[in-house]
Amino acid sequence: MRKNTPPRLADTLLRLLCKPEILEGVIGDLHEYYQQNNSSSFKKRTLYWFQVLNLLRPFAIKSIGIKGWKFSPLLRINFIISFRYLKKNSLFSSINIVGLSLSLFSSLLIMEYIRFENSFDKFHEDHHRIYRIDQITTQGSVDHSATTFSRVAEELNLSFPSVEAACRVHKVRGNVVVTAGDKVFREEGIIGADSSFFSLFKLPLVAGAPEHTLREARSLVISKSIALKYFGTNDPIGKQMTIDGAYGFWSATGYNNHVTYTITGVVEDLPPNSHLKFDFLISLNLYSQLENELQNWGDSFYTYYKSKHSDDSSIIAGLEKIISKYKPDQEMALIPKPLTDIHLGSNLANEFQPNGSIKEIWLMATVAIVIIIVAGTNYINFTRANAQKRSTEIAVGRVFWASSSHIFNRIFIEGLVINTISMALVLLLLFVAEPLISPLLGHRIDLENVPPDFWSIAVLSYLVGIGISAIYPAIIISKLKLDKAQKVNLTEQFSIQSKSNLLVGFQFTLSLLVLGFSIITLDQMKFVSSKEVGANIFNTIVIPGPTVDTGNDSIYDARLTNFKTTVSKLNNVSNVTLGNFLPGQEIRGQATGYVRKIGDQEESAGNYYFTQVDYEFLSELEFSFIAGRNFDQSFSTDQQAIVINKAASDLLGFGSPEEAIGNKIIYRRNSTPMIIGVVDDFHQQSLRREYQPIIFEVRSNPKGYCYLKFATGSQLPRMNEIQRIWGEVFEGNPFNYFLLEDFYSRQYEPDNRFSKVFALFSIFSVSIVIIGIFGLTYINAASRVKEIGVRKTLGASVFHVFYTLFNKIGIMILLASIIAIPLIYMVAEDWLMNYAFRISIKWWMIAGPIALLLMLAVLVVGVQSIRSYRLNLSKALKNE
Amino acid sequence: MKVEAKTLGEFEELVLLIVALKNGDAYGLDICNEIQEQTDRVATIGAVHATVARLEKKGLVVTHMGEPTNERGGRRKRLIRATKSGMSFLVKSRDEKVKLWGQIPELTLSKI
Numbered sequence A: 001m002r003k004n005t006p007p008r009l010a011d012t013l014l015r016l017l018c019k020p021e022i023l024e025g026v027i028g029d030l031h032e033y034y035q036q037n038n039s040s041s042f043k044k045r046t047l048y049w050f051q052v053l054n055l056l057r058p059f060a061i062k063s064i065g066i067k068g069w070k071f072s073p074l075l076r077i078n079f080i081i082s083f084r085y086l087k088k089n090s091l092f093s094s095i096n097i098v099g100l101s102l103s104l105f106s107s108l109l110i111m112e113y114i115r116f117e118n119s120f121d122k123f124h125e126d127h128h129r130i131y132r133i134d135q136i137t138t139q140g141s142v143d144h145s146a147t148t149f150s151r152v153a154e155e156l157n158l159s160f161p162s163v164e165a166a167c168r169v170h171k172v173r174g175n176v177v178v179t180a181g182d183k184v185f186r187e188e189g190i191i192g193a194d195s196s197f198f199s200l201f202k203l204p205l206v207a208g209a210p211e212h213t214l215r216e217a218r219s220l221v222i223s224k225s226i227a228l229k230y231f232g233t234n235d236p237i238g239k240q241m242t243i244d245g246a247y248g249f250w251s252a253t254g255y256n257n258h259v260t261y262t263i264t265g266v267v268e269d270l271p272p273n274s275h276l277k278f279d280f281l282i283s284l285n286l287y288s289q290l291e292n293e294l295q296n297w298g299d300s301f302y303t304y305y306k307s308k309h310s311d312d313s314s315i316i317a318g319l320e321k322i323i324s325k326y327k328p329d330q331e332m333a334l335i336p337k338p339l340t341d342i343h344l345g346s347n348l349a350n351e352f353q354p355n356g357s358i359k360e361i362w363l364m365a366t367v368a369i370v371i372i373i374v375a376g377t378n379y380i381n382f383t384r385a386n387a388q389k390r391s392t393e394i395a396v397g398r399v400f401w402a403s404s405s406h407i408f409n410r411i412f413i414e415g416l417v418i419n420t421i422s423m424a425l426v427l428l429l430l431f432v433a434e435p436l437i438s439p440l441l442g443h444r445i446d447l448e449n450v451p452p453d454f455w456s457i458a459v460l461s462y463l464v465g466i467g468i469s470a471i472y473p474a475i476i477i478s479k480l481k482l483d484k485a486q487k488v489n490l491t492e493q494f495s496i497q498s499k500s501n502l503l504v505g506f507q508f509t510l511s512l513l514v515l516g517f518s519i520i521t522l523d524q525m526k527f528v529s530s531k532e533v534g535a536n537i538f539n540t541i542v543i544p545g546p547t548v549d550t551g552n553d554s555i556y557d558a559r560l561t562n563f564k565t566t567v568s569k570l571n572n573v574s575n576v577t578l579g580n581f582l583p584g585q586e587i588r589g590q591a592t593g594y595v596r597k598i599g600d601q602e603e604s605a606g607n608y609y610f611t612q613v614d615y616e617f618l619s620e621l622e623f624s625f626i627a628g629r630n631f632d633q634s635f636s637t638d639q640q641a642i643v644i645n646k647a648a649s650d651l652l653g654f655g656s657p658e659e660a661i662g663n664k665i666i667y668r669r670n671s672t673p674m675i676i677g678v679v680d681d682f683h684q685q686s687l688r689r690e691y692q693p694i695i696f697e698v699r700s701n702p703k704g705y706c707y708l709k710f711a712t713g714s715q716l717p718r719m720n721e722i723q724r725i726w727g728e729v730f731e732g733n734p735f736n737y738f739l740l741e742d743f744y745s746r747q748y749e750p751d752n753r754f755s756k757v758f759a760l761f762s763i764f765s766v767s768i769v770i771i772g773i774f775g776l777t778y779i780n781a782a783s784r785v786k787e788i789g790v791r792k793t794l795g796a797s798v799f800h801v802f803y804t805l806f807n808k809i810g811i812m813i814l815l816a817s818i819i820a821i822p823l824i825y826m827v828a829e830d831w832l833m834n835y836a837f838r839i840s841i842k843w844w845m846i847a848g849p850i851a852l853l854l855m856l857a858v859l860v861v862g863v864q865s866i867r868s869y870r871l872n873l874s875k876a877l878k879n880e
Numbered sequence B: 001m002k003v004e005a006k007t008l009g010e011f012e013e014l015v016l017l018i019v020a021l022k023n024g025d026a027y028g029l030d031i032c033n034e035i036q037e038q039t040d041r042v043a044t045i046g047a048v049h050a051t052v053a054r055l056e057k058k059g060l061v062v063t064h065m066g067e068p069t070n071e072r073g074g075r076r077k078r079l080i081r082a083t084k085s086g087m088s089f090l091v092k093s094r095d096e097k098v099k100l101w102g103q104i105p106e107l108t109l110s111k112i
Helices: A008-017 A020-036 A041-055 A073-088 A090-118 A151-159 A224-231 A290-297 A314-326 A339-345 A358-389 A391-399 A404-432 A434-441 A452-478 A482-486 A490-530 A553-568 A636-640 A646-652 A719-729 A740-783 A785-793 A798-832 A843-869 A873-878 B010-022 B028-039 B045-057 B084-103 B106-110
Strands: A130-137 A143-145 A163-171 A177-180 A183-186 A190-193 A205-207 A219-223 A240-251 A254-267 A280-283 A302-307 A332-338 A540-544 A575-579 A589-592 A607-613 A625-628 A641-645 A674-679 A694-698 A705-709 B061-065 B078-082
Touching: A008 A020, A008 A041, A020 A041, A020 B028, A020 B045, A020 B061, A020 B078, A041 B045, A073 A090, A073 A404, A090 A339, A090 A358, A090 A404, A090 A434, A090 A452, A090 A740, A130 A339, A151 A163, A151 A290, A151 A302, A151 A314, A177 A224, A183 A224, A190 A240, A219 A224, A219 A240, A224 A254, A240 A280, A314 A332, A332 A339, A339 A358, A358 A452, A358 A490, A358 A740, A358 A798, A391 A404, A404 A434, A404 A452, A434 A740, A490 A740, A490 A798, A490 A843, A540 A719, A540 A740, A553 A575, A553 A705, A553 A719, A575 A607, A636 A641, A636 A674, A641 A646, A646 A674, A646 A694, A740 A785, A740 A798, A740 A843, A785 A798, A785 A843, A785 A873, A798 A843, B010 B028, B010 B045, B010 B078, B010 B084, B028 B045, B045 B061, B078 B084
Parallel strands: A190 A280, A219 A254, A607 A694, A641 A674
Antiparallel strands: A130 A143, A130 A302, A130 A332, A163 A190, A163 A302, A177 A183, A177 A240, A205 A254, A219 A280, A240 A254, A540 A705, A575 A705, A589 A607, A625 A674, A641 A694, B061 B078
16 A cells, blocks of 8 residues: 555655745645545545646746756747747647657556566576476476476485575465454465575565574464454564464374464565565475475475576586486476576466466567657658758758757757657656556556666656657758758659658558557457357356365265255355366366376376366256266265366377266276266366366365356345355355356456557557658648649649549558568467467458558548648649 | 735635734645635635735735744744735725625615
8 A cells, every 4th residue: 555645756846846935835735735635545646736736836936947057048049949839830749749658658658567577586686596497297298387396305405515495385276264363364375385485585574583484393474464464563473373274184083174373474575576476484394204295295396496606507417317316217307497587488387376478578569669660750750841841941040140050959959848748748647547557567557666667768768759859850950951941852852752651661561560460369369258168157156165164074064065055045046066176277186197098008197187076066067068977966886986078088098988988097096986977178277278188076065166056147146145154154264255257257367458458559559650641641732732733723633632642651551561461470370379279360350450551541641632632723823 | 026016816815814814823724724614615725825925926915934843744834924014905905895885775785
């Protein structure tokens, strides 16, 4: 949350502009006003800004000039002339300002987006010496995973002299409930880590000593915001927290999932640009025989190490030795990946969180460059064309002994004024529209505390803008010689035109590329959101199952049955069913390298997902059976049976789903369940992923998630009623729920954001191109008034006039299309490869942008031609 | 630079009145709040400061910085006090109005 102080930027503005003698009283008044106001923070700040801007009236503003140095009269007159000139040519001034502001705005935002994505994990001390171990398995199917087995970190710590510290991080997936005192919440962001965690990642601790935080068994480090949530302002160190559903252990009474930890440290919340995020960090030092225990956890550890030197090749050979020591019969490799490469360079299975993509960064950067180039060339074209119109003005100046530098100053100051106005507009827009922009960027631009990088980007774009649009035209115009300045002859006019044409053609190509690509991404996103999942995820409410104090299995079973039957009798609830997985989220159970048909070799075993559902689950969520049947309570043998999906049936090596029915497979130790049904493939996760092979087992009451089905078109069930029942049956368990379809579509959030941002900026760039066409045609028509008049006298129709104005632009668009078509195709095809399921590029997606650009150009030029054609002939012919 | 005050705008007069009634303790925000309380209309801090600056130019008020206090983070208030000519302007303005009021026939008043 923002601090309760008035916007600092507003105060700075006042300090800059306000007369010193009244400043103190005014700021005092404003602050008092701010403190008096009891509205919401946003409203308060807006009102404050209003008051500040309202204050900046002539009486309060100090006279322009830097201390002791007044503007020289000549410089001052230049400013005045610039403003007059801008006012006189208000059409071109506004075109220039709008174009420049649009381009500055979008390139600023894009650069901020890129800056943020690029800044991931760079806040860590020694980030260039920290690596994560990726694991590549090439057995059966190729599998790149961000996690590996426990022995890797153990070996790195013990037998690698060049490793300063290594650490395992284990992410707890699934339902976790945290209790402290009377506060009970369902929590995410729980990880387990070795005690070396804080010597690798030197995170700032708010409380506790880094070397002691994780050493003791059952010690826990929490984030600052969690400390505030549970303990308020009290000191949390030494307090206890009970975590249900994270790490359990076997005791005399059975498996115990209810563990109490002692808080030994509080860490600052991790910044948004960290790939590794957590709220609770449990010491993995949980067991007496730690290494033996962790060995059974499979490939589930993110393994980080800090090397003593930033470049270390001895590690690679050492990692090979680890494999030959622990997994001699497996084809696999361990590869260190630099910490800072993870966010943009890693898209493996089991990533800690969905990462960004370097390709998208490049695409965004391209758009930014396109927009800058397009706006810059516009400006240059306008000034070139205007130079002819201004030739008389310059010539008069020359006659009165104006030197080149005088003229240069004049034109330069004009550009400076335009750029400054645009930049001011952009900053204003940024601050006003920040709540709208932030969701598009995916992170907040903290306007109170703008990172210095952002300012340097802004200053840089401002300077580049001045370079392009102030210095360059000033040079061109100040070099005009007196004789030429008086009268620019026709041949020169055309030579200027041809240079402009090249730039215009370049603009067209780039904007077509951006627009075409954007249409394809939008269509892919439409496809993604409309494609059938393969199961009915609609009209479904999911309640994460109970985790606290579930007692032993039989008591728990009875309670769940009780809850199920009570709730399914409620109005609007058509049924309640239970399953241990969620569509739209990676299934927790992964069987790697042992599941196979009876008789097959273990080497040929592939990787499968497995999960548990109740008897009604598959039929309630409308999975379509392509062979066999669903689980049936009346067959007692079904408890040892499985249902698989088509991908699993194919991977097991059955010719057809029917063939799979009745076969037994080697599953866990001493278990050879029979396949009784095959369901059609469905999209367990986003369309980026291929169909996954999944094995369903049956349990009477799996406790992962309760699925509440309600009838189409009916109202949502009364959730407070259900919450009451929940509270009675599962006392002490927090109640949360969400709509399954919302949860499922959340996995497309980054993709949607990308395509939206891209579409927005491609519209910007096309608008700037159209502004350019308009400006050029306007100047072209204005400088050819007499020619058009003569043509008209000789009987030319309005179409002829249109033709004379349009032919060059039309040819440029056609040429640009020829270059743009293969470009669009290549770039879009490359991007679509991110998706396992994708649209094919159709002709209209490429023809559309071309048609659009042509249409807009025809429209703009058409209006101009009609205007010039309708000009009074006598006036046109007199024009010189 | 003293300009002889002949007439004042309605808002200027309102501000001057409030300055007079505060008896030397008036400052920017205080006047804003007072205006809102007494007349139910909203004046921005900017409007008040601008008006005070005009009144000061006309010689009807004088301003000086007060002593620093704790309440505004040590910032001093810019206190405003009406001058003699300010007070006499108010008296004159009131007398004029009262005179005019006295001349409105009863008949017209009863129509309201």
